Amino acid sequence: MSPTRGTPAPLAPPAPPGRRVEAGVGRFGAVAGWAQRHRWAALLIWVAVLAAVTLGSTAAGSAYKNDFALPGTDSQTATDLFTKHGSGQAGDSVDIVLKDSQGIDRSKAAVEKTLAEVEQLPGVAEIRSPYVDASAVSKDGTIGYATVTLDGKAEAVPKEEVAKIIDTAKGVESDDLQVELGGEAVRGAEDKGSPTAELAGIVAALVILGLLFGSLVAAAVPLITALFAVGSALGLIVLASHVLTVADFTPPITMLVGLGVGIDYALLIFYRYRQELTDGAEPSEAGRKALDAAGRTVFFAGCTVIIALLGLVVLGLGSLQGVALALALTVLTTMAASLILLPALLAVFGKRIQRHVLKHAARTAAKGKAEGRRWRALASAVQRRPLPALVAATIALLALSAPALGMRLGFADAGNDPKATTSRQAYDLLAEGFGPGFNGPLVVLAQGDEAAGKAVSSALAGTEGVEAASPAMSSEDGALSTVIVYPETSPQSEGTADLVHRLREDVAPELERTTGATVLVGGAVAASQDFSEMVSKRMPLFVAVVVGLSSLLLMLVFRSVLIPLKAALLNLISITAALGAMTLVFQHGLFGVEPGPVEAFLPVLIFAIVFGLSMDYEVFLVSRMHEEWERTKDHSLAVREGLASTGKVITAAGAIMIFVFGAFMLSADRMLQEFGLGLAVAILLDALVIRCLMVPAIMQLFGKWAWWLPAWLDRLLPEVTLEAPRDGAPAGGGQTAS
Numbered sequence: 001m002s003p004t005r006g007t008p009a010p011l012a013p014p015a016p017p018g019r020r021v022e023a024g025v026g027r028f029g030a031v032a033g034w035a036q037r038h039r040w041a042a043l044l045i046w047v048a049v050l051a052a053v054t055l056g057s058t059a060a061g062s063a064y065k066n067d068f069a070l071p072g073t074d075s076q077t078a079t080d081l082f083t084k085h086g087s088g089q090a091g092d093s094v095d096i097v098l099k100d101s102q103g104i105d106r107s108k109a110a111v112e113k114t115l116a117e118v119e120q121l122p123g124v125a126e127i128r129s130p131y132v133d134a135s136a137v138s139k140d141g142t143i144g145y146a147t148v149t150l151d152g153k154a155e156a157v158p159k160e161e162v163a164k165i166i167d168t169a170k171g172v173e174s175d176d177l178q179v180e181l182g183g184e185a186v187r188g189a190e191d192k193g194s195p196t197a198e199l200a201g202i203v204a205a206l207v208i209l210g211l212l213f214g215s216l217v218a219a220a221v222p223l224i225t226a227l228f229a230v231g232s233a234l235g236l237i238v239l240a241s242h243v244l245t246v247a248d249f250t251p252p253i254t255m256l257v258g259l260g261v262g263i264d265y266a267l268l269i270f271y272r273y274r275q276e277l278t279d280g281a282e283p284s285e286a287g288r289k290a291l292d293a294a295g296r297t298v299f300f301a302g303c304t305v306i307i308a309l310l311g312l313v314v315l316g317l318g319s320l321q322g323v324a325l326a327l328a329l330t331v332l333t334t335m336a337a338s339l340i341l342l343p344a345l346l347a348v349f350g351k352r353i354q355r356h357v358l359k360h361a362a363r364t365a366a367k368g369k370a371e372g373r374r375w376r377a378l379a380s381a382v383q384r385r386p387l388p389a390l391v392a393a394t395i396a397l398l399a400l401s402a403p404a405l406g407m408r409l410g411f412a413d414a415g416n417d418p419k420a421t422t423s424r425q426a427y428d429l430l431a432e433g434f435g436p437g438f439n440g441p442l443v444v445l446a447q448g449d450e451a452a453g454k455a456v457s458s459a460l461a462g463t464e465g466v467e468a469a470s471p472a473m474s475s476e477d478g479a480l481s482t483v484i485v486y487p488e489t490s491p492q493s494e495g496t497a498d499l500v501h502r503l504r505e506d507v508a509p510e511l512e513r514t515t516g517a518t519v520l521v522g523g524a525v526a527a528s529q530d531f532s533e534m535v536s537k538r539m540p541l542f543v544a545v546v547v548g549l550s551s552l553l554l555m556l557v558f559r560s561v562l563i564p565l566k567a568a569l570l571n572l573i574s575i576t577a578a579l580g581a582m583t584l585v586f587q588h589g590l591f592g593v594e595p596g597p598v599e600a601f602l603p604v605l606i607f608a609i610v611f612g613l614s615m616d617y618e619v620f621l622v623s624r625m626h627e628e629w630e631r632t633k634d635h636s637l638a639v640r641e642g643l644a645s646t647g648k649v650i651t652a653a654g655a656i657m658i659f660v661f662g663a664f665m666l667s668a669d670r671m672l673q674e675f676g677l678g679l680a681v682a683i684l685l686d687a688l689v690i691r692c693l694m695v696p697a698i699m700q701l702f703g704k705w706a707w708w709l710p711a712w713l714d715r716l717l718p719e720v721t722l723e724a725p726r727d728g729a730p731a732g733g734g735q736t737a738s
Helices: 027-037 039-060 074-084 104-119 159-170 184-190 196-213 216-240 250-278 283-315 318-366 373-384 386-406 422-434 450-461 494-515 524-558 562-587 602-632 635-666 670-707 711-716
Strands: 093-099 124-128 143-150 178-182 442-447 466-469 480-487 518-522
Touching: 027 039, 027 283, 027 318, 039 216, 039 318, 074 442, 074 480, 074 518, 074 524, 093 104, 093 159, 093 422, 104 124, 104 143, 104 159, 143 422, 159 178, 159 184, 178 184, 178 422, 184 422, 196 216, 196 250, 196 635, 216 250, 216 318, 250 283, 250 318, 250 602, 250 635, 250 670, 283 318, 283 524, 283 602, 318 602, 373 386, 373 635, 373 670, 386 562, 386 670, 442 450, 442 494, 442 524, 450 466, 450 480, 450 494, 480 494, 494 518, 494 524, 518 524, 524 562, 524 602, 562 602, 562 670, 602 635, 602 670, 635 670
Parallel strands: none
Antiparallel strands: 093 143, 093 178, 124 143, 442 480, 442 518, 466 480
16 A cells, blocks of 8 residues: 555665665756756856856946835825925035034134035035024034035935045144034945955854865865855846845845855755765765755755745835845845855865765774764753753743843934044034934924914924924925924934824824914934834734745645744744844943944844744754654654754854854944844854754654644645655655655
């Protein structure tokens, strides 16, 4: 009687001594075979692709655009009205801040001469001197500022032009007169950018790979694969920026994710290739079998990451959709490189790698050391006391997750910049001379007649939490009045967020009732708050979509109900623990970091990326356990052998990603620092605590129920094969060969 669907196939008879059982070659093995036979053509294709996209992207240039539009929010409605009815300021501005303890008037002649020079520079539309605007001078006369109106938005003005403005203005500085410059354009021009983080990550990856394989050639193969993939992806993203809305912070994030994922995928395949060589396969056969087996794992893991990234579309935020599409393209490129470029490289260096692998295996055998013995011992220790191990790990992760409950989302401003930068110095001087709220004013619009505008200004000036309110300024067509409101608290303070809510929920409705005007609270600070609240509101739907689709894929692969639930819960706890670490460091200022809010879009990006990458390790580990379970039906043995077979490579892959991601802590960009820390902590917890402790403990507690799937559900779900069995292992259940 033939086995029915979902029932494991009977054990195959053992192979005769000295004879290897050739597993059927599936689609990935066939692709590897083509790449091996046409190795030089495959390499030439990748070199040509990399050269073409690099030259094309260099010629076309980038067209990055930050789209933080928030349809339906007060801040976006205010911005649209402001644009529709005319503005006196077409572009962004730069503040030239002056401080003289004896009063800025004594340097008036020199300052006005310098301001005249600045006004003639490229990129400058107009300039307003503090000597003709009393409101631009502090009450004690020691601090003042000139407003330089640019001829475009900050991101559109070339950094070279902004740097010239900085250098010219700084020329008037003396022992008595301090000159600093602030504004988003200045912050962008100060970002010098450096390959330090990328180079540090690459060097760390090369060292770990060298220690893992003991050969420079073997270590270089996964790294070369990743670099080709990332280089191609970066060029494609530059070209895509002309068609899609891609934010200007996308390239460094792409480099960060592409290096980590690319090396990780190539390593998983290369490690399986090494195992096949150790078992006696010839290089060409080992390459096909490695791709036919681990290649499927990489393909599934990559699809999971892409699904998680595309889940960001659910949030409906234009700025994140472009980033998500760019990162999905990067992951797709790394998958293609791992499945096509890597086997070609293995064919080129196969004989050299084989000699080294067999020599290393012989030395290990001579010492009487079994492969994976330490991981086998760890699994046995966890299996003896699964519940205490699980409880201890869970308590530790929950404790680290706790700070995430108080996470404040927002956007970093000059107040979070290093204290030595001129943008931070300008920020501090303006706060000193005009109050902390001066750096983050609210823009209140009153759509009505002039009398309504005056009434709104008067009411706002007397509102609790407001330091000052400007007179109402009419638009060009007179249909709109603008009132600049300066809070008593700094832009990132909770008091400022409370003020925005108070103005919208209490003050504005009353003003609309008494004046008949439409009152809206906008400005950069209010828009930042709207963005953060929208992300928080839509996050549950996003999480549900990503977790649901990923769990369904795991259910298809492993024919189990409990394994997808376990994977989802453990992934969620590792991500929240990482967010908790980010909160401690960047919001509460641990380790001397300048405290401030966590960038509003980072939690969802980190969730999407880490959830997908965590599935990578989950599939790699559990598929080994499943393979052993199908072969022996001994659940405890399956757990031990699964960890023994994969513990080393999972730890190495995790270590590489931790160093690659952690290297971005060296960046001067706060956003990249947050992103790098969040990803590094999540991978550290996932590779060590979850995969090496919690998964074996839970699988031991589940016992044979880990592989349970109701018969009716088994009949409904289509068959999905993942990893072909090793030689001598039977095909069965979710592990059949294609």
